[in-house]
Amino acid sequence: xxxxxxxxxxxxxxxxxxxxxxxxxxxxxxxxxxxxxxxxxxxxxxxxxxxxxxxxxxxxxxxxxxxxxxxxxxxxxxxxxxxxxxxxxxxxxxxxxxxxxxxxxxxxxxxxxxxxxxxxxxxxxxxxxxxxxxxxxxxxxxxxxxxxxxxxxxxxxxxxxxxxxxxxxxxxxxxxxxxxxxxxxxxxxxxxxxxxxxxxxxxxxxxxxxxxxxxxxxxxxxxxxxxxxxxxxxxxxxxxxxxxxxxxxxxxxxxxxxxxxxxxxxxxxxxxxxxxxxxxxxxxxxxxxxxxxxxxxxxxxxxxxxxxxxxxxxxxxxxxxxxxxxxxxxxxxxxxxxxxxxxxxxxxxxxxxxxxxxxxxxxxxxxxxxx
Numbered sequence: 001x002x003x004x005x006x007x008x009x010x011x012x013x014x015x016x017x018x019x020x021x022x023x024x025x026x027x028x029x030x031x032x033x034x035x036x037x038x039x040x041x042x043x044x045x046x047x048x049x050x051x052x053x054x055x056x057x058x059x060x061x062x063x064x065x066x067x068x069x070x071x072x073x074x075x076x077x078x079x080x081x082x083x084x085x086x087x088x089x090x091x092x093x094x095x096x097x098x099x100x101x102x103x104x105x106x107x108x109x110x111x112x113x114x115x116x117x118x119x120x121x122x123x124x125x126x127x128x129x130x131x132x133x134x135x136x137x138x139x140x141x142x143x144x145x146x147x148x149x150x151x152x153x154x155x156x157x158x159x160x161x162x163x164x165x166x167x168x169x170x171x172x173x174x175x176x177x178x179x180x181x182x183x184x185x186x187x188x189x190x191x192x193x194x195x196x197x198x199x200x201x202x203x204x205x206x207x208x209x210x211x212x213x214x215x216x217x218x219x220x221x222x223x224x225x226x227x228x229x230x231x232x233x234x235x236x237x238x239x240x241x242x243x244x245x246x247x248x249x250x251x252x253x254x255x256x257x258x259x260x261x262x263x264x265x266x267x268x269x270x271x272x273x274x275x276x277x278x279x280x281x282x283x284x285x286x287x288x289x290x291x292x293x294x295x296x297x298x299x300x301x302x303x304x305x306x307x308x309x310x311x312x313x314x315x316x317x318x319x320x321x322x323x324x325x326x327x328x329x330x331x332x333x334x335x336x337x338x339x340x341x342x343x344x345x346x347x348x349x350x351x352x353x354x355x356x357x358x359x360x361x362x363x364x365x366x367x368x369x370x371x
Contacts (some may be wrong), residue, residue, distance in 0.1 A: 031368075035048070055140070058099070070332045113156070114225035129200060130231055169187070201217075212262075219234050232280065245259045276303045280298040281296065335357065
């Protein structure tokens with residue numbers, strides 16, 4: 001990634017020099033021409049072709065900075081803004097730095113502490129570590145993220161590593177008057193890396209405005225064998241009946257997290273806890289330094305999608321990616337999704353399909369460049 005780096009050294013007249021600091025401007029632009037069948041809108045139902053975000057990366061620009069405080073300690077920050085390329089509008093609920101906005105301290109022995117809006121622990125675990133394409137960026141490649149949430153406001157995050165073992169502990173503060181728990185999320189993850197193998201476990205709990213809970217557990221692994229890398233992870237997610245997030249763009253409990261609700265179903269009000277058991281397996285093959293193939297299969301069994309009714313969802317996708325240079329690549333993505341049982345017509349469906357839709361096919365041709 002080619003980066004524009006601004007380095008400055010400030011000193012006081014008294015002769016005491018401040019530590020050197022660096023600020024990096026960077027970004028990604030990933031845009032596609034996409035075809036998809038069984039599209040839904042207020043006035044039509046059918047196939048469509050148009051511009052869409054790339055299947056792998058969301059377009060964004062950001063700033064990251066570091067200042068040496070001495071003794072290996074550093075002050076650090078990160079600001080990242082997502083946007084929609086065809087319209088130029090902000091992404092992520094219209095937040096200026098909706099992807100993340102944090103400041104922190106880092107030290108080799110004591111670890112890293114960050115404060116602000118950040119990726120959730122579950123997303124870091126399943127998306128960045130154990131997913132074949134780092135979480136994906138369109139519904140077909142990332143629909144499992146609404147089961148676990150994506151980003152959280154008001155978050156304290158701590159990470160550290162001891163040899164092959166690393167941890168991440170996270171607490172998102174609810175910020176609600178009169179309650180320390182409403183809107184909060186607590187989580188922890190543990191990783192072990194040995195040569196070509198990386199394994200991990202993660203647990204998370206969130207509470208909405210009425211103290212309804214979402215409990216998540218996950219386990220994952222990756223393994224590298226020459227030019228081939230294997231990926232796999234499992235998610236267990238249990239939502240209490242009535243679990244509901246705040247309105248996007250607000251400061252209400254669990255707003256701006258990308259969770260799905262468990263309040264209303266296709267059969268009426270939800271009276272049962274919904275349990276999703278999700279599995280994803282994938283493989284990446286670096287055919288040449290410039291050409292990579294990726295394939296993944298995702299499957300979810302949803303218990304009590306509606307009271308006493310279960311459903312399933314699955315997606316198979318493949319990506320052929322060719323690098324034109326160190327900064328720019330072009331890739332073709334093809335996906336096929338199937339819905340069955342009570343997941344058909346589910347208003348909380350992670351696949352966001354309309355009434356009666358049981359199958360969705362799509363393909364995208366994307367151009368991506370980084371700076």
